[in-house]
Amino acid sequence: MSRNLALGAILSSLVVLAALTSFVWTPYDHAAMNIPDKLQTPNATHWFGTDHFGRDMFSMIMVGARTSIAVALLAVGIGMALGVPLGLAAAARKGTWADELIMRGNDLVFAFPSLVIAILITAVFGPGAVNAIIAIGIFNIPVFARITRGAALSLWEREFIMAARVAGKGAARISAEHILPNVLNLLIVQGTIQFSLGILAEAGLSYVGLGAQPPLPSWGRMLADAQTMVSFAPHMALIPGVAIILTVLGLNLMGDGLRDWLDPRLRVTRG
Secondary structure: OOHHHHHHHHHHHHHHHHHHHOOOOOOOOOOOOOHHHOOOOOOOOOOOOEOOOOOEHHHHHHHHHHHHHHHHHHHHHHHHHHHHHHHHHHHHOOOOHHHHHHHHHHHHHHOOOHHHHHHHHHHHHOOOHHHHHHHHHHHHHHHHHHHHHHHHHHHOOOHHHHHHHHOOOOHHHHHHHHHHHHHHHHHHHHHHHHHHHHHHHHHHHHHOOOOOOOOOOOHHHHHHHHOOOOOOOOHHHHHHHHHHHHHHHHHHHHHHHHHHHHOHHHHHHHO
């Protein structure tokens, strides 16, 4: 196992462990306000200090990890569930109207960043974690469609695909039985990268008020709450900021390590 993969797995596991633990235990109620204890710096009672309402920031970070992971994971799931079949279909029908329609549709979605999509969705349905998931998920669809199509196109010219055609298998069956298993490693790595980007996107949407709504904690909204208090309570911005940085760093390191581990050519080169 590479150093990047090991370090990334450790960092990611700590975040996941904090999120899972928050379902059954947090040091304090994450929504409980205690004004006399507001703006405490990290201490033995409140490990990460308290915010401007006296809420325990360690508890909020734990529950915020749950929010970030849930939004990013579901958004990546939407992107893979819709993008991978579209990419496989486009590759199987290279040069046809179906391929052109799918790829031009991807270009159209790429023209609107997830923040713009979120604004459009929340203008109709209102802000919330579900709408953030939909917005980030829609943006992930063309990412996975392009990755899948690009990898699949090179496989359609291989000898084992030609043999499958001679055996009488149709395009859909070849895509499912031969193409998809051979691009799965690439999709796993890309999924890890998109997961880290989903964490950032969720934090960004929550920062501008379009993500998870109170009383559900979110790392992005914790940063937004702290922006006017940095001068006298820097821990309010530092702690959620570090949580985002370490989570994204861990996922990116794990994605880089997985790429090296799953690609035999890189293993040989680095070995």
